[in-house]
Ligand code: ADP
C-alpha cells in the first residue's frame with residue numbers, strides 16, 4: 001500500500017493559503033499590493049465584519065484581459081515574471097503568483113476587471129478556487145475584487161479568527177501600511193460603511209501621514225532624511241515628547257513595501273536614547289530606497305521580513321539621519337535662536353542636514369575625544385561656582401573649592417548645611433564662565449519670577465514661557481557631562497561615605513568599577529558587601545551618593561543598559577539628575593537666568609528622560625481667555 005500521496009492541487013492550495021492568508025488583514029494586503037503593481041492611482045478598500053464576510057478592493061490600475069482573468073487565480077500565475085530570468089525580480093519584489101490562488105481557495109470571489117483601453121470587462125466568480133461563472137460585463141477600467149466568507153471551507157482556520165473588532169483593526173492596520181507605503185496613490189478605507197481614512201495621493205509624505213495617521217500624530221513629527229552612496233532614507237520621526245508606550249507607531253518601508261526590520265528599529269531607537277523616557281518608543285514613517293539586489297525580501301512568505309546585504313550601512317544611515325533630525329529640531333526649537341546664537345552654536349548650524357549620514361557620523365561623533373577650546377568649559381558653563389559661593393556663603397571648607405567646577409545651585413532646603421561634606425576638587429582650573437553667557441545672544445526676555453519653586457516664568461516678545469528648572473538644568477548638565485570625553489571632574493571627599501549593598505548590587509558595582517571610576521566615582525571595597533566612596537563626580541552632592549549608587553545598581557540590574565555606552569549614559573543620567581537644581585529649592589536669580597538662557601538659546605529641549613523642558617503660552621491665548629480678542 002502506498003503511504004506517500006501526491007496532494008491534489010486543491011489540497012496543496014489550501015496548505016499554501018495558510019502561508020499567505022492568515023487572516024482578513026493578509027487578504028487586504030495582498031489585494032492592495034496587486035493594485036499598486038497594476039499602477040493604480042486610486043484604491044478603495046471596504047471591509048465588513050472584520051473582513052471575514054466581505055472584503056472589496058477597487059482600483060483604477062491596468063486591469064486584466066478576458067484571457068487572463070481566469071488564469072490569474074491559478075497557482076503560480078503571475079504576469080510579473082515569465083521565466084527564470086525574472087528570478088532576480090522574485091527575490092526583490094516577492095512575486096510568486098500565489099496570492100490570488102491562495103485567497104480564492106478559501107473563499108468566494110467575484111472579480112470585475114477591464115483592461116485599460118478596451119471596451120468590455122470580464123466578470124469571474126469562483127468558489128473555493130473553482131470558476132463558477134465567467135462572462136463579459138460592462139465595468140470601469142481597472143479591477144474590482146470582492147472576497148466573501150473567508151475560510152468558510154476551512155473551519156479550523158476560521159476558528160482562529162479573533163473578534164470582528166480586532167480583525168477589523170488588523171485590516172485597518174494593513175490598509176494604513178499600504179497607504180503609507182505609497183503617498184503617490186490615493187487610498188480610501190471603509191469599515192462597516194464608515195470611512196476611516198482617505199489619503200490624497202499627492203506624493204507628499206506629510207499629507208499622507210496627516211490623513212492616514214491623524215493630525216495628532218502628524219503635528220509632532222520631524223522631517224528626517226539621509227543619503228549614503230546609493231542608499232536613500234526619507235520620511236518623518238516623532239518628536240521625543242510624542243513617543244508612545246509601544247512600537248505601534250513605527251513604519252519602515254523598503255523600496256515601496258512595508259517591512260519589519262529589527263535592524264532599522266534598533267537604529268531608530270538608539271538615536272533617541274538620550275532624549276526619550278525609558279519604556280517609551282519613538283514613532284516613524286521611514287522610506288529606505290536601496291538598489292535591487294542589496295535586499296532579499298523573500299525570507300518570509302508575506303514578504304515583510306527583509307535581509308540587507310550591507311547591514312552596517314543601513315544601520316548607520318538610519319541612526320545618523322534620525323540623530324540629525326533630532327538635532328535639527330533642537331536648533332529649530334519653537335523659541336528660535338537669534339542669529340548670533342546660531343553663530344555661537346557654530347558647528348551645528350545649517351550643517352547636519354547637508355551632510356551625508358556617513359560624513360555626519362565622522363564629523364559629529366568621531367571617536368576621538370573633543371578637544372576643549374581654551375577658555376571654554378561647557379561643564380562649568382551653566383554653573384559657575386562663584387555665584388553660589390557668594391550667594392550662599394557656605395563657609396570656609398566649601399569655599400576652598402569655590403572655583404573648582406560646577407556645583408549645586410542652591411541648597412536643598414530640607415538638608416541642613418552640615419549635611420554637606422566638605423569637598424575638595426581635583427579639577428583643572430576653570431575659566432570664568434560668565435563670559436560664555438555673554439557670548440550667547442539670547443533673545444530679549446524678562447524673567448518674571450518662579451511658580452511653585454518649580455517653573456521659571458519668562459516673558460519673551462508676546463509669549464509667556466514656562467521652564468521646568470530641574471528638567472532644563474538636568475539636561476544642561478547631562479549634555480556637558482556627555483560631551484566631556486575624559487569624564488567629569490571628580491571631587492575627593494574629606495570624609496568618605498560608607499555604603500552597604502546587597503550581594504547582587506555589590507557584584508554589579510564591582511563589575512562596573514572601571515566605568516564608574518572613569519566617571520569620577522572612586523569606590524573602595526572594604527568587605528564583600530561594604531564599600532566606601534572616596535570621590536564623586538564634581539557636580540554631585542555628597543549627601544546624594546548613597547541614593548545615587550543604589551539608583552545606578554537598579555538601572556544596571558534592570559537590563560536597561562546592555563552595552564557599556566548605554567551604561568555610561570544611564571550613570572550620567574543619574575549624576576545629572578542628582579546634581580541638578582530641584583523643584584522646591586530656592587534658586588538664585590543668576591542661576592534662573594542661566595537656565596533660561598540655555599533654554600532660550602534652543603540648546604535644551606528635553607530632559608534626558610525625554611520630558612519637555614519648556615512650555616509656551618502665546619499672549620494671544622491669554623487675550624482670548626480674557627475676551628480681549630475673539
Ligand atoms: P503576483 O502578485 O505574485 O503576481 P497574485 O496571485 O497576487 O500573484 O496575482 C496574480 C496575477 O493576477 C498578477 O500577476 C497580475 O497579473 C494579476 N492581477 C492580480 N490583481 C490585479 C489587479 N488588481 N490589477 C491587475 N492585475 C492583477
Ligand code: MG
Nearest residue numbers: 030033034099
Ligand atoms: Mg500579488
